[in-house]
Amino acid sequence: MTTAQARFPRSTPPAQPTDADKQLLLFTQGVELAARDLYKKAVDSGKFSDDEVAMLKMFGEHHNSYAQAMNGLIGKVATNKRNDSLYSTHVGQLASAQSAYASLQSLENTLATTNTDILGQLLGLDAARILASIITTEARMAAVFGTLPALSLTSALNSSANSLAPKIAQAPMASTETTVAP
């Protein structure tokens, strides 16, 4: 097979986010900001070694970066407000290092599952592409908490997290096909 003979089919999804996409991505922004704040809370607790703090800071910065990426996709729709419900669910579990890791792993699993659910509703390809690259990293971060301080294969590989994503219906797409009157 040569490249000249391969081609994509004619119908392709839109690149830009639709209005419904933007509402979904706004939800993503909220949960990512909640994650950013939870990592900051963990870092500020003073319960972790320097290496652990460096890792937790990095994870928190990743989530902040994801929230900013949503800004670029949704523009004026962005509110830059964290999801308080998700924040409240986890903030009380950051009191000890052990419970903090379990909670942060649960948080990462929830984010990966939620964003996967959102990806399954998006029409726009630009957002889908970015969200896909975020989801794989969130899965990695969740797995890290299953390997450190000691490997638990089950903990690293399994996730039973539930999605928090809302269901938002897409408006019918206008047809771009040309019909010829008989």
Next chain:
Amino acid sequence: MNNISRRDALRVGGLSVFGAAFLAACGEQAGVVPSANILSEGAVTPTTALPEGVITDVVLLRTAASLEYNAIDTYNAVLEGGLLTGDYAKLTDAVKRFRDDHQAHADAVNRLVVASGGKAHTCANARIDTLYIQPAIALITAKDNPDLSKDIVALAHALENLATQTYQGVVASLTAPSLRADAIRIAQDEARHAVVLAQVLNGGYASVGPTTNAATGKPNIASVPAAYGSLGTVMLQAGAPSAEGVKTALTLETPSLNGLIYDFVDCQ
């Protein structure tokens, strides 16, 4: 007024005569039967045009399924060949789990293929096998390689990253949003496999993020190498080290147009 010397006139005249004779020799001549084979020796073998490959959701999913079989075959080779020795032998259960996960992924992807009107693909991607896996295994299993088990883990890590990137990459090409979610669900599993293997190869909190090898200047294996999942090349260093202590570097890439499993591609 043109200034043409006698010498110029002779040169032009000579060329004209030569050209006319040459053209006459190439053209049809009286009394000579034209032959279709006059310019070739023997009959030309008829050519068959390659079928046109249309990249559809089914093709992308079949390609993903083929990579799952690459992983299954590799893990089976590791287990059957007893390639995990010493401390690495304790990874045997993890390798079995990874292999079983890949089989489950292959089955799930092929169900999507069939549901989308395609034909299930139940064998490894030959191009990936030929280009990357077999050369890597040859390097790793060479008698002079002192790091056989470690390099096997490095190969597995590279393949898991390759699978992650393949699924992540097809998200932008799949037309059905539900299929994109299905693809990224499997990508997450592959990414988690990669993290477990990364921690075996370069463990600890300080190695989770990106770091650089001070001696070689190359990036170390990391559990979370970047904020966003990469779609770039996957590096693998394996085999017997050189006199300078440097292993052979292999570069793996996700299937391109020549490596896709089009509708007309079958398992041999």
